[in-house]
Amino acid sequence: MTHTQKRIIVNNIVMMLSTLSAIIGIGFLFWILGVLILNGVDALSWNIFSQEGAPPGYEESGLKHALIGQLMIVGVATFFGVPLGILAGTYLSEYGQQSKLAETIRDISDIMMSAPSIVIGAFVYAVVVAPMGHFSGWAGSIALTIIMLPIILRTTDDMLQLVPSTLREAAFALGAPKYKVIMQVVYRGAKAGILTGILLGVARVAGETAPLLFTSFNDNFLNTNMNEPMASLTVTMFNYATSPYEDWQKLGWAAAFILSMFILGLNILGRLFLLKKRGK
Amino acid sequence: MATIAEILEEKTLEVKDFEFTYASAEQASIKKLTMPIAKHSITALIGPSGCGKTTLLRSFNRMHDLYPGNKYDGEILFKGRNILQEKEDLINLRIQIGMIFQKPTAFPMSIFDNVAYGMRLQGMKNKSELSDRVEKALKDAAIWKEVKDRLKHDANGLSGGQQQRLCIARAIAVEPEVLLFDEPTSALDPISTSGIEELIVELKERVSIIIVTHNMQQAARVSDYTGFMYLGELIELGKTEDMFVTPREKLTEEYITGKFG
Numbered sequence: 001m002t003h004t005q006k007r008i009i010v011n012n013i014v015m016m017l018s019t020l021s022a023i024i025g026i027g028f029l030f031w032i033l034g035v036l037i038l039n040g041v042d043a044l045s046w047n048i049f050s051q052e053g054a055p056p057g058y059e060e061s062g063l064k065h066a067l068i069g070q071l072m073i074v075g076v077a078t079f080f081g082v083p084l085g086i087l088a089g090t091y092l093s094e095y096g097q098q099s100k101l102a103e104t105i106r107d108i109s110d111i112m113m114s115a116p117s118i119v120i121g122a123f124v125y126a127v128v129v130a131p132m133g134h135f136s137g138w139a140g141s142i143a144l145t146i147i148m149l150p151i152i153l154r155t156t157d158d159m160l161q162l163v164p165s166t167l168r169e170a171a172f173a174l175g176a177p178k179y180k181v182i183m184q185v186v187y188r189g190a191k192a193g194i195l196t197g198i199l200l201g202v203a204r205v206a207g208e209t210a211p212l213l214f215t216s217f218n219d220n221f222l223n224t225n226m227n228e229p230m231a232s233l234t235v236t237m238f239n240y241a242t243s244p245y246e247d248w249q250k251l252g253w254a255a256a257f258i259l260s261m262f263i264l265g266l267n268i269l270g271r272l273f274l275l276k277k278r279g280k
Numbered sequence: 281m282a283t284i285a286e287i288l289e290e291k292t293l294e295v296k297d298f299e300f301t302y303a304s305a306e307q308a309s310i311k312k313l314t315m316p317i318a319k320h321s322i323t324a325l326i327g328p329s330g331c332g333k334t335t336l337l338r339s340f341n342r343m344h345d346l347y348p349g350n351k352y353d354g355e356i357l358f359k360g361r362n363i364l365q366e367k368e369d370l371i372n373l374r375i376q377i378g379m380i381f382q383k384p385t386a387f388p389m390s391i392f393d394n395v396a397y398g399m400r401l402q403g404m405k406n407k408s409e410l411s412d413r414v415e416k417a418l419k420d421a422a423i424w425k426e427v428k429d430r431l432k433h434d435a436n437g438l439s440g441g442q443q444q445r446l447c448i449a450r451a452i453a454v455e456p457e458v459l460l461f462d463e464p465t466s467a468l469d470p471i472s473t474s475g476i477e478e479l480i481v482e483l484k485e486r487v488s489i490i491i492v493t494h495n496m497q498q499a500a501r502v503s504d505y506t507g508f509m510y511l512g513e514l515i516e517l518g519k520t521e522d523m524f525v526t527p528r529e530k531l532t533e534e535y536i537t538g539k540f541g
Contacts, residue, residue, distance in 0.1 A: 164383075164385075166381050166382075166383055166385050167385050167387065168346070169343060169346065169379075169381065169385070170379075170381060170385035170387070170447070171387070171397075172343070172346060172374065173341060173343065173374055173378060173379035173381075173451075174374065174375070174378070174397060174398040174401060174450065174451070174454065175371045175372070175373075175374040175375035175398065175401055175402070175454070176371075176397075176401050177371060180401065184387075184397075185387050185388070188387070188388040188389060189387075189388045191388075
C-alpha cells in the first residue's frame, strides 16, 4: 500500500466517524422534537388556552393559569433583567474597560452563567421566600432575573466592545459628551447584538424549572397576584407529567410543546438578528 | 534645534515646548516640540512611522484624554489660551477643532442624521435650518449630487470614498476653525483619494488644516507648509515647495529622497 492510498483511507475513516457523530447528535434532537410534536399537537385543544387546572378526570381542564403565570414571571424578570444587564454591560465596556473591578465582574458573571440554576433557586428561597413566609411570583421573577443577568451583561459587554473605537472617537471629536456617544452611537452600532443577547437570555430562563420550584412554586388555578404562589408552564409540566393520571399527562405534553416552540422561536429570532447584522 | 521657517501669516495654533507621554510609556513620545501653524493654510505633518505625528495631531483636540493616564506638558495656544489646561472645556474645544480619521467613521444612522449630528449636539432643532445646513455641508464636501435622493438611507451603504466625504461634511457642518486630518486617504482608492485632496485644498479658504500623511506626494500636492518629524521631534518646518526642493536639514533630505522611513 502506497503512502497516498493510506492517506486516502485514513481520510475516509475520519470523515465517516465525524459524519456519523453529527448524525447521532442531530438525530437525538429531531427525535426529541418529533416525540414532542406528535404528543404535543395531539394534546392541543382550545381548552388548553381557555381553561384552568382541574382535578384529574374533568373534561374542562387546561393550561391558562400556567401560560399566564409563565408570561408574568418571565415578563417581570425581563423587565428588571434587561435594563440591569444592559447598564451593567455598558459599565464594563464603556467605563470599567480593562480595570480590575471590571475584569472581576466579568469573571464572576462567567461563573454565574454556569452556576446550577437550582442553587440560585435555593438562594432566593433563603433570602426572599423564607423571610416573607410564603412562595410568590415575585420570588420566581427574582430567581429568573439573577439567572438572566449575567447572560445579558456579558453579551452587551461583548457586543459594545465590537463597536470600533474610532466610531466613539469620531463622536467625541464632534464635541459629544460621553453619555451621548454611548446612547446615540455605540448602542446603535451594537443594536442587533444586544437584541440577540436579550432574546437568548429570555429563552434561557423561560425553560427553567428548578429555581421556580423553590420560589413561585405552583398553583392549579389562575392567579395574577405576583405576591402569591404562581403557576408556570415548567413546574406545571413537571407536576402533570409525573402524575399517574393520563389526562394530566396529556396536559404535560401540551405544556412541553408550547414551551419548546416558544423557546425555539426566540432562539431562531435571535439568530436571525445576528445573521442580519453580519449580512450588512 | 529644529529649523523653523518664518511664518508670515496669522497663526491659528502655536505649539510651545510641548511634550506628550503615553500612559504605558516611560519616555515622552513627543519631546520639547515648538511649532507654529498658519491660519487658512494647510500644514502637512510627515515622518516615518512612530515619529509622533499622529500623537501630535490628536493632542490638538485632546483626543488622548479619552484614555486614562496620558500626560501633556508645555503649551498649545489656541485663541490666546493654553488648551492643555485642566479646566479647558473639551466639548467646546472639539467643536472648534474638528477631526477626520484614517478610516471613514460614518455613524450607524441615516446620511442626513450623520451630517446633522454635530449641529443637533449644539441644540439646533429648527428643521428647515438643519436641512439647509446639511445640504450646504454636503455640497461643500462635494457629495451632494450623489446622496441628495437618499438622505434617509443608512450611511453605511455608501462607498469608502463617499463615507469619507460624508465625514468631512459632518465635520464642516459645525463650522470649525481648524480641521485635523489623520491620514484621511490611506484606506481609499486613487480616484477617491484625489477627490478628497481637491476637497481639502478648497476647504482652506474657511478652515485651517493640519494633515498627517504617510504619502509624501500627497503632502507635496496639497500642503502650504510641511513639518518633518522624527523620533518625537520636529526636525524642520517650512514652506512645502522649499522643503521638497531645498530641505535645510540633512535628515529631511534623507527622508524625502527615500533613504529611510
